[in-house]
Amino acid sequence: MKALFDWLDRRTGYRRIIEYSLYENIPGGARWRYVWGSTLVFCLAIQFITGLFLWMCYSPSSQTAWESVYYIQNEMAGGWLLRGIHHFTASVMNVLLVLHLMQVVIDGAYKAPREINFWFGLGLLLLVLGLSLTGYLLPWDQKGYWATKVATNIMGIVPMVGPALQRLIIGGPDYGHHTLTRFFALHAGVLPACVVMLVVWHIFLFRRHGITAKDPKRKADEYFWPDQVLNDAVACLAVLAAVLFLVLRPWLFHTGGGLGADLAAPADPSETYSAARPEWYFLFLFEFLKFFPGGTEIWGAIVIPAFVMLIIFLMPIVGRWNLGHRFNVGLSFSLLAGVAFLTFLALTQDRRDPAFKIAVEEARRDAERVKVLAQSPTGIPREGAVTLLRNDPLTQGPKLFAKNCASCHRYGDNDGTGNELKDAPAASDLKGFASREWLAGLLDPARVDSPHYFGGTKFKEGKMVKFVKKDVAGFSDEQKAQLQKVVTALSAEAALGSQHELDQRDAALVAEGKTLITTEGMRCTECHQFHKPDEDTTAPDLTAFGSRDWLIAFISNPAHARFYGKRNDRMPAFGADKVLDGHAIELIADWLRGEWYEPGR
């Protein structure tokens, strides 16, 4: 064995390298305060290892980036752990960087002859921030997409070169495939290569000048190995424990939500995302920008931050004077306090903002919903997962309803998305439309002219209301039983998925009710047509009432002769007048009918 190592040593000189690495003199012996540099190297190693494995599963394009990350996170064994470690190590690393930098400043370790190494360190800080920024976009989720857009738009306000720079970074006039390929190349290639080069130099210069020993020395000098290495290893383990804690937090505290890093809904340029915020360590910059009114952003986004960086850069020169060092330390603490204050401000403002809370809740709902849809039997189509939400009635229905229908209608006393509205409804409440309960309410003398049904419309005084309030109110018990059958039959016309079993069970009642609808006693066909063309009708067609086709046709044009004709109240012809496209109308119809994908339904 020894002969083999000797042979190897003669050819590579590895023993000298190991000795050089391990037998560095530590004046005053090993101390815990010297561990920060090593923890940062450890973090870098974690990021390189986990990053490399993530690389093997990641696909940078606007139709596959989110999808591949979804697959890593939810389908691949241990994917959530791998991604979680990578994500939270990035966070922890930013904290460690600041600690490292603060220690260097406080101990005066930036002073001659270590100026250049201080600058290398600052370079590394900027590179790591660059890695954080580029990495945030790669999952191509709503969060990363909108937050990064802000960052690249800020880049565009740099005088002269801004627009060109922005175009180069995002690979075109707008976000797309090439934004991802470029960000990915920066994140996994260019920036890591720069980091490696600077780290090697940084450590080389550190060894050249030795550690900045903290006086008074408590012990005799020691080697780096094993005492300091042990300290460093324990510190690294603590860092790892912190990262794992962050990854496993939802499980440890039973707070719900997925383990590891978040994945919001797929990026959609047509869908607002008010919950967009940068990663927490950039929040202070985000907050800082709020102080600059239109046209002066450049001060907050570029000039002042660049100036601050310049002052930090000049610390080794300022620090030559005794007062200069104090200035540097004071400045560092003030900056840190400023950053902390701005971060606190940003967090507090968001916490107090009810609109932000709703936005976060919506974002969470979309993120969960798209996961359900991706796991459905039809899975993710090749056009990408963004289409899953765009075509999902449960996601789009409430939004479309709130925007287009809720000015008059209600859905369960709100606008469909859960917001209560102050104004009184001017048209019916459509929750449960065409269901037995809904129809029973319509034919209830006590409720027909309530705001839930015709109360807000001009039909409040109409024939239907009069019929229900006078005739139905005077119905005998036998007639009331017949009316119930009519309700059952009419509701079956809608063929609601939620009532499928009921309708099948009551097939006989449905058949009876269908016949009753056409009888004179029930008087329905005096105004409505039912499975038999009748040109004289003045009220909406009851044939297939509430079915998908009926509803789509009604929303498209309620003033069609088949529905209200000229007697239509204020409802716009959403399809005929091209207020909404056909797809949107279908989504509203499906949502009103309660028809969307649910696992196990």
Place this chain on the structure above:
Amino acid sequence: MAGAHSFAEMEKPDVPRSSARRNFFKEVCAVAVGIVAGLVPAVSGLLVFLDPLRRKTRENDAVLVASLNSLSEDGVPRKFSVIASHTDAWNRMPRVPVGAVYLRRLGDKQVQAFNVMCPHAGCFVDYEASRKGYHCPCHNSSFSTDGKIADPKSPSPRGLDELQVEIRNGNEIWVKFQNFRAGEREKIPV
């Protein structure tokens, strides 16, 4: 400060060291802690890397490939694409080409189907009417019309892979499409 020294002139510094036994204990601890810390990210990565080994290949159902009328009675093979549902990692596609087959008619209601992949190394074999057989453009394996190895010098370890065929509704040719491991004597599904 250790002072500037170049790598070549570096010598193990002469600093008093603490007792050997205490050092040994620390050395073991340092290495052990270091390994644990390094192992966690590496293992989480390896788990994901090894994920493909965990996944089973889904067995395909038979799919409609062609109609009997489209095959000539003389038993000359014809190539058809197989359109089936396909799962590619996160994407699920209902109808996409998943491969191709040669179909040849053996009798009134009998059809033989071969996977177009050469069992040697997985190249796409051509049917050459002039040679009355299949020929692989990669390493010159040749197969006769019935799929058997035509030339004993062929590098392919076995004849073309025959697939299960079913005639449904009198005229429809349904094939259970499957790929098999290349380079093996036996037909082993992938």
